[in-house]
Amino acid sequence: MIELTYARASDVDDAVRRAADGEGRYLGGGTNLVDLMRETVETPSALVDVTGLSREIAPTASGGLMIGAAARNTAVAEHEAVRSRYPMLARAIVAGASAQIRNMATVGGNLLQRTRCTYFYDNDGSRCNKRVPGAGCDAIEGFNRIHAILGTSPACVATHPSDMCVALAALDAVVHVRSVSGERTVALCDLHRLPEDRPDIETVLEPGELITAVELPAPNPAERSTYRKVRDRSSYAFALVSVAAALELDSDAIVGARLALGGVAPKPWRARRAEEALRGQPAVEATFLNAAEAELADARPLPGNAFKVELARRTIAAVLGQLTEEVRS
């Protein structure tokens, strides 16, 4: 039997001290880690429960919002300031998981949740470079309908499963991190790394580093934003493609756009090429499709997921079209 200890962190200092040896895992709501432990994909020897740490959602001096990492997904989605000033984030959260899971899952845990690639989960029967570096990948020549088309490597084609993170990427969120050696901040867009030849290393966090909060910059009041998710059933399913988009128009011209994609990449995918292609152009469908194509030019579809290229192209254009109409009406 694998030995397992459990401790409830009383504060951030206590938490990072308990996990300083790199052996422990921080435990949030458990919605992903408990499942992974049951499947023996994760076999930590110590759990440090951080659900008692800050779950406060409070305005910042610069007009943004600071969200404690232990805030539950539901608490974020229902918060008045999130609903009114960051509707894209509220929409993304309620598009994910089920109500029961959103009541349990923390913001910090959502950021660090792991892929739902079935080969990653199949500890007994499948090869996976994310589980066992160098073992090989059974997804690349297997059933890869749900897998990634952007940012993949010959070692890994898994997607990052979060909806919330896609909105946070588009919102330029900043992640606050603590360890025994101090604190630092990491842009959400830089938190997750691409698989390259080490898909087992998913973030830039060092062992023992703890996410303490997620900070949202002040929203741009001239922007209109939303989140759209395309999935196999109308509720409670992971994204095939999702789009978080914010658009600012000046009469018919696009002043600026922020765009991020989910379900298509190993990390929340900030679509900066598309943003560049949108800036200063007329807000018409041809522009939207052109921007989508710019972002998807490097897509490397697999036999099972080539449909995602076209699906992403159309969804991006549809969401930008919707926002344009909303601005004008």
Added chain:
Amino acid sequence: MPMIINGGQAPVPTDARVSLLDFVREHLELFGTKKGCNQGACGACTVLVDGERVLSCLALAVQYEGREVTTIEGLGSGGALHPLQQAFIDDDGFQCGYCTPGQICSAVGMVEEVRRGVPSYVTDDLADTEIELSHDELRERMSGNLCRCGAYNGIVEAIADVYAEQGA
């Protein structure tokens, strides 16, 4: 500190591996809560913690020390069924009944979320906290509870009936 289960006290297990679901079923022998998928996909294990619905299969019991847990056994009072339990019978809200305790606990938690104004995926106006529990809202909010018999029409009817009677 013990856990409060259906009004009584129970010491949490010393083994951190024990899920809240296994604790309730195997340690406390409260067999109403069901183990369906045991991986957070079906909702059969739904219980209420401090009034909020959660999946007991993905919860470690040790994390719920001092918290108030309500299972299907704790919903009624003094031998009387909870109004939702009665409505599930009246409206044919089940066939085999396996998902039913989870459905009912989930619906109890769901109604509180609606009263609180928590938005859902189908809520049009995020600023609106006076949410009307329409057919679409109800189905979306209950989508975490699967029913393999396909008794969804009866389930939706039972919840809508009780909700309409009690008002929001």
